[in-house]
Amino acid sequence: MELALKPGAEAAPLAFAEETPPYSSEEEALFEAERCLLCGGKEAPAPCVAACPAKVEVPKFIKAILDRDYASSGKTIFAANPLGGTCARVCPVEELCEGACVLHKEGRRPVEIGRLQRFATDWVLEHGIAYYKRARPKDESVGVIGAGPAGLSCAAELAKLGYQVTVYESRPELGGLVTRAIAPYKQQIEPLPREAEQLARLGVEFQLGQAVGEELSFEELERRHGAIFLGVGLGEDVEVHWEGDELEGVYESLPFIEELKLGDPRNLKLGERVAVIGGGNTAIDVAREAVRLGAKDVMVLYRRTEKEMPAFRKEVKAARREGVHFYWLIAPKRFLGSGRVEGLECLYMRLGEPDASGRRRPEPVPGTEFVLQVDTVIKAIGQRPRTELLQKIPGLSLKDGLVEVDPQTGQTSNPKYFAGGDCINGGATVVQAVHDGKRAARGIDQLLSSTSRRR
Numbered sequence: 001m002e003l004a005l006k007p008g009a010e011a012a013p014l015a016f017a018e019e020t021p022p023y024s025s026e027e028e029a030l031f032e033a034e035r036c037l038l039c040g041g042k043e044a045p046a047p048c049v050a051a052c053p054a055k056v057e058v059p060k061f062i063k064a065i066l067d068r069d070y071a072s073s074g075k076t077i078f079a080a081n082p083l084g085g086t087c088a089r090v091c092p093v094e095e096l097c098e099g100a101c102v103l104h105k106e107g108r109r110p111v112e113i114g115r116l117q118r119f120a121t122d123w124v125l126e127h128g129i130a131y132y133k134r135a136r137p138k139d140e141s142v143g144v145i146g147a148g149p150a151g152l153s154c155a156a157e158l159a160k161l162g163y164q165v166t167v168y169e170s171r172p173e174l175g176g177l178v179t180r181a182i183a184p185y186k187q188q189i190e191p192l193p194r195e196a197e198q199l200a201r202l203g204v205e206f207q208l209g210q211a212v213g214e215e216l217s218f219e220e221l222e223r224r225h226g227a228i229f230l231g232v233g234l235g236e237d238v239e240v241h242w243e244g245d246e247l248e249g250v251y252e253s254l255p256f257i258e259e260l261k262l263g264d265p266r267n268l269k270l271g272e273r274v275a276v277i278g279g280g281n282t283a284i285d286v287a288r289e290a291v292r293l294g295a296k297d298v299m300v301l302y303r304r305t306e307k308e309m310p311a312f313r314k315e316v317k318a319a320r321r322e323g324v325h326f327y328w329l330i331a332p333k334r335f336l337g338s339g340r341v342e343g344l345e346c347l348y349m350r351l352g353e354p355d356a357s358g359r360r361r362p363e364p365v366p367g368t369e370f371v372l373q374v375d376t377v378i379k380a381i382g383q384r385p386r387t388e389l390l391q392k393i394p395g396l397s398l399k400d401g402l403v404e405v406d407p408q409t410g411q412t413s414n415p416k417y418f419a420g421g422d423c424i425n426g427g428a429t430v431v432q433a434v435h436d437g438k439r440a441a442r443g444i445d446q447l448l449s450s451t452s453r454r455r
């Protein structure tokens, strides 16, 4: 399986330095594992397990660490989450498992579940342990579109059940946004390729560079497979244009991070004063990377207030600690300069009535224009839904470009298709995509088992 990955770590070491490094020794991991109260039991799951969308059995894997049975510990994690090593690095743990840790109730810091999960999964991957068992092979095959977290998780579950699974991915590499977008201070390239390697060992076939709906039609896929999973995520950055967009030094967020992660960071001609436009996790990732790439003054401009910002609180706090400045209730009007961007004309906003999202709508305050001196602007406004692609599937019900699914099974309005991940939720987390992929795999198994019984 070819993985066309080119880490830029040598060219930009600070940008790739891990924010949360692994434990430096086995003893350190054991010391932390000792703090776990190993709660939960038959009556009710531990709060950390209940808070995990993938339902990783945290007390069980921590107990195995304490028993120094690292292989069982890692296997427990991968049984629930085929991207257990990736999630150990990228999950917003303070909002999920660690946020639910009972030690909070005693005013103590939570158990470092994410770092312990990384310890156990790294151990298993580094020792090359094959952690999946395949059931008796079945005749039916399933096509999975997209090799992001949702697609990989669905493929893993189906392959474990014995289905023949083919994953079609339009890009030359696996991993979706994990590989090309999540900032390298959180997740470099590993361990996703090694996690995917385990799927290949399980018999999953990967067809990279295959854009379904273009060179390969949906009809052809329907002929090949009994069921199809849509894990296509979202598209490129939202197209918002301002005057001066074409100036040198104006970037879109996804190509910016992709150049840093998979291309050559030296191609990013970052100046000293960087303005990032947006209030989501992408804006924060980009701002924190700009600091690491040496920008002297990095500011995030958001048109609502801090309260409405969709970015994770911990990330915002960390960005502030690193010197990123936040400006609220500000929107860009045009980019100024000749050749390279030199200024950003902005204006103040105020919050009006709530919009469809329930958040108060920002409205411009006339006559409040002012100019910020900047030499780089990065637009991080969000991603577009893949409406055009999804409309090619007959009978597929969409809402605002997102696929509508049955909440129990992940099945769409076209019974042959199931879906999960960002293409149904508009952009959430890796572990949510993993959850959706697993749910759809169960739904597909139900569908294919009932049709094979009828035959």
Ligand SMILES: Cc1cc2nc3c(=O)[nH]c(=O)nc-3n(C[C@H](O)[C@H](O)[C@H](O)COP(=O)(O)OP(=O)(O)OC[C@H]3O[C@@H](n4cnc5c(N)ncnc54)[C@H](O)[C@@H]3O)c2cc1C
Pocket (backbone or CB within 6 Å): 090, 091, 092, 145, 146, 147, 148, 149, 150, 151, 168, 169, 170, 171, 174, 175, 176, 177, 178, 181, 182, 183, 186, 210, 211, 212, 213, 231, 232, 233, 234, 257, 281, 282, 285, 389, 420, 421, 422, 423, 427, 428, 429, 430, 431, 433
């Ligand atoms: C900058 C940024 C930072 C983030 N940081 C975090 C974080 O720290 N923690 C966290 O948990 N989440 C984070 N996320 C969110 C997380 O990355 C996504 O929620 C997750 O990757 C969604 O998985 P997915 O499989 O649904 O979609 P994707 O990861 O987008 O994968 C979809 C795949 O489908 C492929 N595809 C699309 N169309 C076709 C087609 N027609 N044919 C074949 N293949 C196709 C795409 O090429 C892609 O590989 C971040 C997102 C961004 C943008």
